Amino acid sequence: MATSNRSTGEALLFLTDEQLRQGIEAMFFAYRGFTADPDRILDKYGYGRAHHRAIHFINCVPGTTVNNLLHILGVTKQSLNRVLRSLIEDGLVEVQVGQKDRRERHLYLTETGQSLEQELSNAQRARMRSAYRDVGADAVSGFRQVLEAMMDPEMKRAYWKLRDNEGTE
Amino acid sequence: MATSNRSTGEALLFLTDEQLRQGIEAMFFAYRGFTADPDRILDKYGYGRAHHRAIHFINCVPGTTVNNLLHILGVTKQSLNRVLRSLIEDGLVEVQVGQKDRRERHLYLTETGQSLEQELSNAQRARMRSAYRDVGADAVSGFRQVLEAMMDPEMKRAYWKLRDNEGTE
DNA sequence: CATTTTATGTCAGTGTTGTTGACATTCCAA
């Protein structure tokens, strides 16, 4: 494997097993940093990462249904339900029964929920902004390209759908 | 916050809250892709991500001690011990009492362990290689720069220490 | 040599987050 990479010449040196291994480890350590700040905040309120993800995407797509959220987050409805229940009980998330289809539950952040979302995303953005600023626009563009190329096709669709929502609403 | 970004002019458009939010979501979805292939393999053997991480770094630094691994992985010894015990029982990891300091346990992959490590890292590298190839060397360089800038300083040291080990051994 | 520190391992208990299984509700179509 390594030799076949090398045999293709210097132009593809960035595809050696060693380079790929370093990329894998960089992802591992960077993701730890990526979640570290929100984790500390969530701890204060007795929440975990699952709560953060739910809050993030409800804020991103207000009025989304449970089923919709399920697919974005990639967990079972039962797992999501536990998280949602505590967020609803604590008054961070509001539920509206669907008007067209009364099986559906539409989810919204309350003011309290929005306030926590702000606290979380401010912290996460601060780290991201600092990293972006350190490396410059070109590196950021490369970063985004690689991440997108690493996603499962299904996740890529979810990712673009979110970006489209943001653009049209 | 958003307005303060915009007021700095077009040169820093990549630092808008919206750009940062997209970066955050890209990290989330990409990390899911990043772990998806190994997760499927681990499932076959009844292992989880914790086992993968241990196997990866034992393979990377053969003879590492438990304490060393603890710091790299950022988990408690109780948590790591549960994972190591099952890997040792199943004959994937071998333990050698330290010769200089007999309190230390040095960890090595057995042949079986190396074989699983190969299976896992081949799958993970395949996705990484495909992503790298899609976007080219420049984008990969940017990717690596941003990841490194996102790490906690302590993690950055661990990351570089691993890269140095690889270079000198 | 006595004491302290370090490295490791274990037991018990807890919390978050994922899973399945069972079940209720609602909608729609045959």
Added chain:
DNA sequence: TTGGAATGTCAACAACACTGACATAAAATG
């Protein structure tokens, strides 16, 4: 109207992280 599909809820369980307490062994220090 009856049966199936979609949606959501409740209960029980498993994986894996955590803390705290404790045991052992060996190195380091006085």
